Amino acid sequence: MSVVVRFFTTIYYNKKALIGFILVVFFVLMALIGPLFFHFSTAIDYSARLDPPSFAHPLGTDFAGRDTLTEIVIGSQQVLSVAFWAALISLSAGVVIGILAGFIGGVVDEILMIIINLVLTIPSFSLNLILAAIFSVTSPVAFGLLLSVTAWAPLALGVRAQILSLRERDYITVARLMGLGKGYILTRELLPNIVSYLTINFIQSASGAVQASVGIMLLGLVPYSVTNWGQMLNIAINQNGGLSNPSGVYYMLSPILALTLFTFGCFLFANGIDDFFNPRLRTS
Amino acid sequence: MGALMTIENVSMTFQMKKNLIGGPAPQVHALSEVNLEIPQGSIVAVVGESGCGKTTLGKAIVGLQKPTGGRILYDGEDLYNMSGDHFAQYRKQVQMVMQDSFAALNPMRSVGQALAVPLQKLGIVKGRKAARDRVIALLESVGLVPGEQFLAKYPHQLSGGQRQRVCLARAISLSPRLIVADEPVSGVDVSSRLSILKLMSSLNKELGIAFVYITHDLSTARYIAGQGKLAVMYLGRLVEFGDLQSVLDRPRHPYLRALLTAVPAPDPDLARNRPPLPLKDLDLPDATRLPSGCSFHPRCPLAAAGRCEQEVPQLHMVGASAVACHFADMADIS
């Protein structure tokens, strides 16, 4: 059975994972090819401001009469690319540092552990806020990097714990006794056992990064971009009385819905994907 | 037959972890001045209770843990002072089989992967096809017939006995000269234990692989090392060593005598009519605070005041075997 077929069989039999997978794929596709179909126009039409959903505007219109759905689709690109970079950077850093600490051990491990523990005690959202304010990031990569400043630490701790417990397993000892090198042990014996952990954490980091980035945008701390979901929320709450003005509620609801559906999908998908990697659960 | 491996005065002391704020750091003497010889193609059974250092000795022999004192000679060369080439050779020639066969196999990798990839990686066979054929042959040589059927199996799909066979197949895949087997059958079903012991015995006879069989079970030791040697350990020291047959026929060390008394015989009449345990104290002393002199003296029925608690008895020949007891000769009388 090929890997792809096995993936889809596993997903198919785990309904929650299937829903999660569909949601995640939906948003990824929205970010990748959505902008080809939706074009954001800066044209302002105050006569149509804060319209409720209609056939022409499935999610209603914003404070300037523009189509909310278009804004959500265009915004998904920014939100998801920030999430992608944040997850990629924090996971890579976490894996490298976790493996260094766990695999080399000794003084390296002790120093890295002090750093990891320090980063873990830093209130990370506050730090993200402050950094966002100081650096005025504009590119998704920079924003992702900013969110990774602390997010790597729990991952590194997890990877290290995994490596440490795996390292003591008898099959690793046997591989050492057979004279198989560190490279072999790392790639053939250790990594297959943590791939599942890494995948789950990639998805969860992405989900966390979306929450954090939208949160920072919501506070209006990152340069203005009218289509970003967080910025939309900020406008909805602060400028249009989205909270008190009944007609603003649809404009506020759209980014909330998009955000929640995405993080919800990530949660379901991440929870179900373990089945795919665990040979015990493989359907024969 | 010459010695394949010579263990000279090997000691292993573990320093317990020190705390940030003071407190004396206790030491554990896992091995103390052990001398042992493993002849080529032989079977040496190492027997003792948990905590006697037998597993530590096994780890030292396979090169996992450098002794804190003494030397281990392999083909006359110091194991922990070898040239890179020789050590690489040694790595292939000395293998280990462990107690927990489930932990000894990577749960994420099939039997085929676990065996074939190292063969290719270490350049023993070239190409996937050749590796596959070799693995099938190996599996069949350890009694997993037909071999093809086991290639795609994951460890959790095999029984304990089958897993231990896979481990043995992996060990012999590098054509070793010595296999250290640490309690290889205690995790296997009772009815299959014997077949694993038989398999090891036939590997010894047919391929000339020497075995160090580490166990707490004298009966299986007797079964597998009938023609080989027996080493009895107590609290990190070798207390008796010699040909298994003669050691068991005339046990000299009081500890071995107690051990032999305690082993239940599978015969109701014999088992009920055995003498009481010749021991003064049931419980082992604390490993961090070993008794002075002969460490067996607080439990020993022969212990004499003055000598046993002061002087560490050295291993010396008494009859056909080497014994570490001041009163080894007298032990006959009691």
Added chain:
Amino acid sequence: MSARIRVIGKRIIVAIITLFLSMVVSFVMMRETPGNVWQGLAYQMAQSQNIPLVMAYQRLTAMYHYNPNQPMITAFLTYLNGVIHGNLGVSMLNQNVSVNQVIAAALPWTLFVAVIALGISFIIGNWLGVRMAWKRNSFLDPLMTGLSVISHAVPSFVIALVLIVVFSLRLGWFPYNGAFSFLVQPGFNLPFFLSALDYACLPILTYVLVLLGTQAMSMKSTSLAVMNEDYVSAAQARGLRESVIVKRYVKRIAILPQVTGLALSFGGILGASALVETLFNYPGIGQFLTNATNTRDYSELQGLFLFQAVCMIVANLIANVLYAYLDPRVKTEG
């Protein structure tokens, strides 16, 4: 010295080191980042007030005791000295307000909400968790699974927004703007207290929704693990009452890891407070932090950030010490 005290001592030393390093981080972050905060401020000032850059720097020095020519080490030592003496500096926006005053004003509100929310979710969450483990397949399972999905998948600010819209704006059950009604007189009087409680309801509910599901589910899984332990089935066999087993065996042991989790939950509240308090316009540490960030009040930011870090360190320390006292097995290593 008891082992427990050693463990706690070790924790305290680690906490002190972490505290020092956080000070370094918060200091370096503000002063040594590229595009230095002070530099930017000086340029801004020079431009807006139309004065030469040198003069702007002089004014900054006069206003904030900031000296660009001072070597970093000296500056850090000055800062450190201030912090040790409990002086976190002066707000850049309002020279009459010290950061200490800001914290003193904001902290009670944050703690008030955080402690109640933590307490509710800890007590109810753990109670529910044990119940779910003991009585399998009750109506609680889907409910708590749903709650834990919410706490994992729905950001805190979304929960806060939904609560505001539904309970405050639509239903009008709870107020949300501020910490107490402007109609009551602050002080030790009942109306003020009731009003404060009224205003705190929705923020507390937000945090409880964030924490409760996770708390219950993790308690459930540790309880299930404990229930699989031999001592629980042994207790059943010993004829103990179910209530006794749940209380003294399952709950007593499963709660241990939850205690260490308390620090994590507290950190979660602190992290979420910037958003939640801002949305509720609740005058706690989080809202001040957001405001300071928005207005680029760096000295206040630095102080608040350091204060949050100290809170985290202290929370961790308390959780660890508590654990050491609750678990008799904490003996040698922490």
Added chain:
Amino acid sequence: MEDSYILKIANLNVDYVTRGSVVHAVSDVSLSIPAGKLTAIVGESGCGKSTLTTALLHYGMGQRRGAILYQDKDILKLKGEELRKFRWSEISMVFQASQSALNPVMRVGEQFIETYREHDRKVSKKAIVEKASQLLEYVRLDPKRVLQSYPHELSGGMKQRVMIALSLLLDPKVVILDEPTTALDVITQDAIFDILLKINREFNTTMILVTHDFGIVAKVADYVAVMYAGQVVEYNDVRRVFKRPQHPYTKGLIESTPSLLSNNEEISEIDGTPPDLRNKPQGCVFHPRCPIARPICSREIPAARIEGDGMVACHAYGHPLYAQESNIEKVGG
């Protein structure tokens, strides 16, 4: 023998239902336990012997059918408080993993008091401590130290003896010993069985020993029941079982046990592995591994036949071919 059976197990079945499949851990077991004697239940791991013992106390998981008669009461029909009070005061147990059968966050003394109090509220703490101390001394432990200790402060052998003392606390008539020495050394094991035998004799306590080790059985048991794949295949007086095993599985197990006393030349293992309990073979459960299996064995479940005081469930029992065929097998093996 008059009616001196303290426990009568009749057609006991225990099933575990796991994700869509049913494990038949114990199938149709009938067994009578003689009072005051030590009966051993022997078998390999997964043969259902531990499931059988948990059924005797009627706790834990599993769906149970059949009857377990204890002094004319059916244990499986006990409920609620009656069942709870029955446990430990009538039948108690020394667990396989006594290492972990004690609450790790409670002192040993508290656990003695707790156990007693749950059955009898009126007894004073002092009286319980006194009784516990007596019992601890009986198992050769220092009561002062042990009662004040947490379980992790005791060695494995000591915890096991604590458990034995705890099992005797309410003067039960039956004590179940579930692999009480698996994790222990030979010398400790020997000493513990000496203590248990002494208790058996002096208190006239009925004991049920569960083990996989025929050596221990030979040393301590009066009667032996051999279990295979959830069924009792042979039951008899210990000497008879050892000297003249009737079931090929019993024979195989005894023959595959290496001994210190013989040259082990004649010993041989049983081929194959125990069956999957979700999917048992048709007919006799042992037939796929049986050296003397005949066509009937894969078709019909063998009925239990009386053999002396005991029973054996094998088609070959009493069959003229049996002796011959087993001889042939011996030559071949």
